[in-house]
Amino acid sequence: MNRNQLTGSLLTLIGVAALIIAKDLSAPVIEYDPGPRFFPSIAAVGLILCGIAIFIQPQGRIEPFLTPRGWRRMGQMAALLICYTLGLLYLGFLIATPIALYIVIRMMGQPKSKYLTTIVVSLAVTFVTHYVFQELLMVLLPSGLW
Amino acid sequence: MLVLAQALQMVIQQPFMMVLVLMGAVIGLVFGAIPGLTATTGVALALPLTFALNPEMGMALLIGIYVGGISGGFIAATLLGIPGTPASIATCFDAYPLSQQGQPVKALAIGATASFMGTLGSTICLVYIAPIIANIALKLSPFEYSTLMFCALTLIATLAREEPFRGLASGFLGILLGSIGIAPIGSTLRFTFGLVPLSAGLNLLAMILGIFAIKQISVDYAEDKPIPLVDLEVKGLGFRLGEIVDNAWNIVRSFLIGLWIGFLPGMGAGLANLIAYAQAKSSSKHPEKFGKGAPEGIWASEVSNNAAIGGAMIPMLTLGIPGDSVTALLLGGLMIHGLIPGPLLYIKQPRLVNSIFGLLAISAVICLVLCYLGMRLFPRVLTIPRHYLYPVLMVLSFVGSFASNNYSFDFWIMLLFALVGMLMDMAKMPMSPMILGFILGPMLEENLRRALTYSAGSWLPFITRPVSAVLLAIAVFSLVNSVIKMRRHQALQAGKSA
Known part of the structure; x- marks a missing residue:
């Protein structure tokens, strides 16, 4: 697994976990309020999509972070x-x-x-x-x- | 300029007031420069001292600390790469690399001059156009606030131009981190995993100390690189006078951003510097130089964070609404003396209002003079051997993360974000979109949910309300512009590699 695949997988994993947790959050108490799960869900979906995009990006030449x-x-x-x-x-x-x-x-x-x-x-x-x-x-x- | 001249005269004629404002500016600069201590902490600590003084003298001390605290943040950001306060986060991005290239004096001189311009300019606006701006703001509803936040959030695309997906991912991560704790409106607990200290959300100061200080100390120790040579010579202003002309539009734009953001309740210098920095990068002919010691970035960040001072004072004085945490304390300071800020303050206490104007301008001058006097002294920090400097910074970072909330849990937050910062460096993910997302996310969510509740779930008012529609159009333009520039950048890179 190269660095792009590793980064992409990790971000997707965080996004999926956030989405699962957000699903269990309580329903909105005020009428028409999208509720507490709405905003984190959007961010989680965005994170998953970016994670997938990074995963499939071709890996260029990379320097090791540390010796x-x-x-x-x-x-x-x-x-x-x-x-x-x-x-x-x-x-x-x-x-x-x-x-x-x-x-x-x-x-x-x-x-x-x-x-x-x-x-x-x-x-x-x-x-x-x-x-x-x-x-x-x-x-x-x-x-x-x- | 007559009002401001009278205000200045009023302050200068009172030696004790001058001593207090000087004392305040020195305390503020020290607070701003020490990581973990902010202008808010300084004003909070000095507030009880003002009980025994009359309101004008009390304001002299507090305003000195406020201006000094916001101005001083650039010193640590430039020399150590650690933002002294959240108001100087973006200053780190270019002032520290410039300092590492052996030009700390130039970086400090730009920081000092830009801070002076921001404070003085916003004071002039406070004196002359405060009621006009206040009237506009009264007409803003959650719809306009939401689109304004969304507009600012699209700047992530600008900050992430070189690596769009990584930058966007960093922004989304910031928004997710910002949603930890009690959710707005319904007060539901989110992502706290049963940990009580997380209920209040992540402590921004612990986060930035982890990302900027602890990570930097650890990576520098691991890499074991030699200390760069430092040019300590101060010639003239410390930078070419022509640079002010070259950056004229950048300075004006950053000033307006700072003034406006400072003015909006709940925001302030901490957000203004990031947005002004992103705008400067977006409009620059050389965006690739940002993050590598571009003076434009320092001008943008420092002008805007200080412009937010005058901006935050506008709603405080004209409407009695604090623009940020420090003005909330200043408001408290006035109320303790039985004074109620608002439109009547101008009529009932014209002398006090005038002295506040004068004090802001005098504080700006004092901070500029103090920073220039210290210009030869401050960069000597960089000549201290690292094996003494870094351990002291490490201790100060731990103290700073604890001092803001008195929560030992924040130590772990700081360490966690040092690790997050390192992992993001390894993954080549930019840090600034995450911080912008973290600060803007909760504000956007609160206003968006409130707006949808008002409109019975309809999204139409976002387009039908004129100000909101204009802001949305700007956001769309900003996004399209970023995509076009991103494509150009990629084409240029492809051409170079071919």
């Missing part, structure tokens, strides 16, 4: 982002952020970033952000489960 090394690095980044999100939810901003910052600075900066500088930057960014948002701007930050 194998690039995909490995993308995987690392994705894992870090998910762990940071979980960290924010369970540990809170003040604990999760310096840890995440330390890891991501080391990950991105090797071999240029030094241990001590990384620790200082991680702590400084965390506390400055916390002070500016939570204390000065009164914008709440995740506090974790504590």
